[in-house]
Amino acid sequence: MMLIALIFIPMFSAPVAVAENAGTSVNFDDYESSEVYKFVQYFSETYPSRIAGSDTERQAALYIKQCFEQILEGTDSSVELQSAEQSSNVVATLNSAASNEYRIIIGAHYDSVLGSEGAQDNASGVAALLEIARQLASYNLQLPVDVVFIAFGGEEAGLIGSYGYVGSMTSTDVQRTLMMINLDSIAGGDYLYLHCETVANDMERFFVDNFATYSEISVKPYTNGVVVFPGMLGDYYEKLQASDQTPFRAMGIPTALFISGNYKTFSWDYVESADESYCVMNSNRDTFDNLNRRKEEFVKKILTVSDTIVSVIKADGFRDMAINARSGLVNLDVVYSQRWPVIARIAITLILAFVAWRYYRSLRKKSYMSNVSAGGTGNKVFTSPQADDVFDL
DSSP states (O other): OOBOOEEOOOOOOOOBOOOOOSSOOOOGGGGGGSHHHHHHHHHHHHSOOOOTTSHHHHHHHHHHHHHHHHHTTTSSEEEEEEEETTEEEEEEEEOOTTSTTOEEEEEEEOOOOTTOOOIIIIIHHHHHHHHHHHHHHTTGGGOSSEEEEEEESOGGGTSHHHHHHHHHOOHHHHHHEEEEEEEOSOSSSSEEEEEOOSSOOHHHHHHHHTOOOSSOEEEOOTTTTOEEOOBTTOOOOBGGGOSTTHHHHHTTOOEEEEEEEBSSSOTTOOBSOSSGGGOOTTSTTOOHHHHHTTTHHHHHHHHHHHHHHHHHHHSTTHHHHHHHGGGGOOOHHHHTSTHHHHHHHHHHHHHHHHHHHHHHHHHHHHHHHHTOOTTSSSSOOOSSOOHHHHOOO
């Protein structure tokens, strides 16, 4: 099978730095005392190999459920486990009297691959999820939307948790869900990125206007720098699409993805880090000890994400922006559908046909030139100057 790589060259906006104005108060000289640091260490070392359907994954889910119950105690909220095939999701809902039944979803997967502690991928995302819940719990009655926190299971096994949750949503659920924010591998990469759409839109700009950063965040259009492989049999694969925001985006729900990594080392692909020893995703090198080599920087990234999201939700005009966010979505039928592989196959066929035609022409020319001689009839090719060839004497 022939594959062709359609390469989108990275296009970055300048990193945006804003004054530190969010709700976290951390002395980064003593970052090891922060709640996010302690959670990532305990969770990744206590529940390694959180593969879908395993006892460890189930134990990890129960622990996250317990964390949400403690954080949201005394609020108008609910916390439950929802099954999703062989895995399960932890779903915590923080209700607001001012929501008018609108809601947003914030998610992070908690599973890992076999043999991995999953500190970067994705205990870091779950730590941010819990931190956001902690900060919003004291504002729940004044929040402009209900907030649904979901720790997804089975992401590494094919987005089992997120597909399962979306599959259980009614049409009413879809319409009142204004936005889904996904937190995946946010702490261990070289840089921190926000992905919304392939083009800038009001949702992206609203996030930028409310960044609360301890680390810089770069805004990156969703597909730029991603290698897309359309195959001869019609398959289609885009790397950054393969995270838990995908099923929601496919349902027409606006999504934002926070992820750390590096799009500067290779223009054609994503890597976690220019330092190969930090490239740990989906491997047994994804340990807390490896993540902790970055010291306070990994804590800063987690708190940058959590505090940014809290600032966005609490900002004036958030709900109006979120209600209108669907109007800024790119048409997936054009960008991500099977049309691109078809177009690619047609283009390949035309290119190959042109090359074959040119090759055929060159063969005909060579054949023509080799079949004539200086002494033959018709056109002559002079091999050496002879007087008889020029003059009739």
